[in-house]
Amino acid sequence: MNPIFSVRDITKFYGNQKGCEGVSFDLYPGEVLGIVGESGSGKSTLLNVISGQLEPDQGDVLFDTRHAGMVSTTAMAEPERRMLARTDWAYVHQNPRDGLRMAVSAGGNIGERLMNIGARHYGDIRETASGWMGRVELDTGRIDDRPSTFSGGMQQRLQIARNLVTGPRLIFMDEPTGGLDLSVQARLLDLLRNLVRELGLAVIIVTHDLAVVRMLAHRVMVMQRGQVVESGLADQVLDDPQHPYSQLLVSSILQV
Amino acid sequence: MTDPSDTSLGDTPPEGTHDQDYNFAYLDEQTKRMIRRALLKGLAIPGYQVPFASREMPMPYGWGTGGVQVTSACLVPDDCIKVIDQGADDTTNAVSIRKFFERTAGVRTTEKTGEASLIQTRHRIPETPLEEGQILVYQVPIPEPLRFLEPRETETRKMHALEEYGLMHVKLYEDISSHGHISTAYAYPVSVEERYVMDPSPIPKFDNPKMHQCPAVQLFGAGREQRIYALPPYTDVVSLDFEDHPFTRLRNDGVCGLCGADDTYLDEVIMDDEGTRMFVCSDTDYCATRIEEAAE
Ligand SMILES: Nc1ncnc2c1ncn2[C@@H]1O[C@H](COP(=O)(O)OP(=O)(O)OP(=O)(O)O)[C@@H](O)[C@H]1O
Ligand SMILES: [Mg+2]
Ligand SMILES: [Zn+2]
Numbered sequence: 019m020n021p022i023f024s025v026r027d028i029t030k031f032y033g034n035q036k037g038c039e040g041v042s043f044d045l046y047p048g049e050v051l052g053i054v055g056e057s058g059s060g061k062s063t064l065l066n067v068i069s070g071q072l073e074p075d076q077g078d079v080l081f082d083t084r085h086a087g088m089v090s091t092t093a094m095a096e097p098e099r100r101m102l103a104r105t106d107w108a109y110v111h112q113n114p115r116d117g118l119r120m121a122v123s124a125g126g127n128i129g130e131r132l133m134n135i136g137a138r139h140y141g142d143i144r145e146t147a148s149g150w151m152g153r154v155e156l157d158t159g160r161i162d163d164r165p166s167t168f169s170g171g172m173q174q175r176l177q178i179a180r181n182l183v184t185g186p187r188l189i190f191m192d193e194p195t196g197g198l199d200l201s202v203q204a205r206l207l208d209l210l211r212n213l214v215r216e217l218g219l220a221v222i223i224v225t226h227d228l229a230v231v232r233m234l235a236h237r238v239m240v241m242q243r244g245q246v247v248e249s250g251l252a253d254q255v256l257d258d259p260q261h262p263y264s265q266l267l268v269s270s271i272l273q274v
Numbered sequence: 275m276t277d278p279s280d281t282s283l284g285d286t287p288p289e290g291t292h293d294q295d296y297n298f299a300y301l302d303e304q305t306k307r308m309i310r311r312a313l314l315k316g317l318a319i320p321g322y323q324v325p326f327a328s329r330e331m332p333m334p335y336g337w338g339t340g341g342v343q344v345t346s347a348c349l350v351p352d353d354c355i356k357v358i359d360q361g362a363d364d365t366t367n368a369v370s371i372r373k374f375f376e377r378t379a380g381v382r383t384t385e386k387t388g389e390a391s392l393i394q395t396r397h398r399i400p401e402t403p404l405e406e407g408q409i410l411v412y413q414v415p416i417p418e419p420l421r422f423l424e425p426r427e428t429e430t431r432k433m434h435a436l437e438e439y440g441l442m443h444v445k446l447y448e449d450i451s452s453h454g455h456i457s458t459a460y461a462y463p464v465s466v467e468e469r470y471v472m473d474p475s476p477i478p479k480f481d482n483p484k485m486h487q488c489p490a491v492q493l494f495g496a497g498r499e500q501r502i503y504a505l506p507p508y509t510d511v512v513s514l515d516f517e518d519h520p521f522t523r524l525r526n527d528g529v530c531g532l533c534g535a536d537d538t539y540l541d542e543v544i545m546d547d548e549g550t551r552m553f554v555c556s557d558t559d560y561c562a563t564r565i566e567e568a569a570e
Contacts, residue, residue, distance in 0.1 A: 096436070097436045100436060100438070104438075119423065119444075121423070122423065122444060122448060123448060123451055123452075125447070125451055126444050126447050126448050126451065129444065129447055130440055130441070130444050131440075132440075133440035133441075133443040133444055133447065134438065134440030134441075135440070137443075138443070138516055138517050139516060139517045139518055140447065140450055140516040140517075140518050140519050141518050143447065144447075144451070161451075162451050162452065
């Protein structure tokens with residue numbers, strides 16, 4: 019099997035401040051990769067670079083496009099990259115406010131990506147939106163309510179529905195469960211795991227919560243000061259960490 | 275300098291001449307050239323918003339300073355202008371703009387749509403079909419149709435450049451989901467030549483179809499926002515909609531109480547202290563002409 023996404027030697031500095039350095043990995047269809055590390059270790063920087071929102075200083079990012087196969091997304095023209103971001107890719111923000119339009123109804127939020135790619139039948143858009151609300155376990159009776167009237171967990175599920183509606187093949191998530199109560203987190207993770215399996219999605223999920231990695235990820239990458247210090251199968255790294263920093267991360271979690 | 279729209283300061287100059295205290299049509303030649311360049315660019319790229327350096331005019335923003343600057347840049351001494359405000363020639367706003375150009379440009383003025391070579395309008399398109407050779411200048415308060423849902427200008431500019439107009443339909447979607455139909459009645463968004471989405475200024479959507487394939491030149495000026503855009507003659511202008519909620523024109527369902535027209539855009543007016551109401555044509559010239567013709 020060929021990778022769907024390939025990251026090669028990515029480096030990003032903010033002036034003299036290192037964001038991330040020399041990061042490479044391949045991601046296969048249906049695979050979930052967790053990126054863990056302490057605050058400031060470069061997780062978000064890496065995610066923003068590989069999802070096309072920040073330009074790297076060095077390195078390349080390749081995506082297996084439907085029409086042209088493996089293509090460098092860093093070399094892609096902006097319109098093409100934005101089109102990719104609206105169709106085959108999805109990005110779930112930690113703060114739902116960054117990923118939702120708070121002044122637009124739930125149905126409009128889910129429908130936007132469809133309308134962006136040319137959907138022009140109100141009834142169909144609404145039906146699809148309603149179907150997705152059901153899939154993320156939101157009350158379809160609230161399709162005309164604004165996200166500001168939803169709880170944090172509901173907003174996050176709405177953001178996921180809004181992202182999945184165009185059938186993306188690759189999803190980037192930055193701390194999607196951060197800021198939620200533990201029970202709400204558990205429910206969201208459960209939902210995510212089922213959706214990812216059902217849809218065969220490739221996922222790159224950034225988190226500092228090893229429980230999230232344990233539950234969702236097949237593989238994990240441990241970052242420290244902008245560099246990858248260890249990577250491997252999630253269970254292996256969590257049960258038998260090799261790098262001292264990974265050992266520290268795992269042991270600090272076990273102590274809780 | 276005195277306020278040129280204040281006609282009490284002196285006699286209106288004799289017909290065919292203008293007040294020599296002012297450059298022809300008020301603006302200096304360099305400013306007019308700058309505005310004409312923006313207009314030409316706008317005509318070359320129909321529906322595209324061209325930035326221009328809007329000048330202070332002797333009237334407050336909201337009084338059509340964008341439209342007045344566009345008119346000023348277009349006027350020639352032979353012109354005959356008509357100014358309307360929501361269809362009427364006799365409102366304060368329309369009268370003062372008309373006097374402004376009478377005084378500063380010495381051009382002829384008219385209330386007859388068919389006689390005017392240039393019509394400046396606030397929020398209506400005349401009922402009488404426009405013809406080749408005429409110019410219609412719109413006063414525009416907010417030129418950006420995407421602003422309602424995307425306030426960041428860096429982002430809306432990108433959306434125009436990349437033709438990412440899904441958001442416009444999100445607005446219409448929201449309309450239908452909360453009202454059961456597309457409730458937007460004014461400033462109804464249009465697609466120009468299947469390329470740029472444009473705000474036609476707050477004209478009633480009843481007027482939207484008049485922009486399509488119009489033989490006249492249509493120019494839009496936003497003074498405070500410093501934007502100009504344009505439609506050359508015979509441009510395709512299509513109102514956005516959904517397949518299952520097609521665009522419909524909207525008018526008060528009734529007949530004009532003065533001229534009997536049943537196909538014009540109607541205003542509801544209160545006739546007396548008892549609150550008696552009547553529908554009348556919003557286009558006062560069109561209505562008066564019909565009454566005259568019926569009397570003959
Ligand atoms: N816009 C920026 N300008 C300058 N430095 C930045 C910027 N964004 C991040 N950095 C720096 O880059 C490094 C990596 O930051 P990044 O946000 O990627 O870490 P992170 O792993 O996502 O942390 P967290 O878990 O707190 O979200 C840090 O030293 C940070 O201070
Ligand atoms: Mg981060
Ligand atoms: Zn009438």
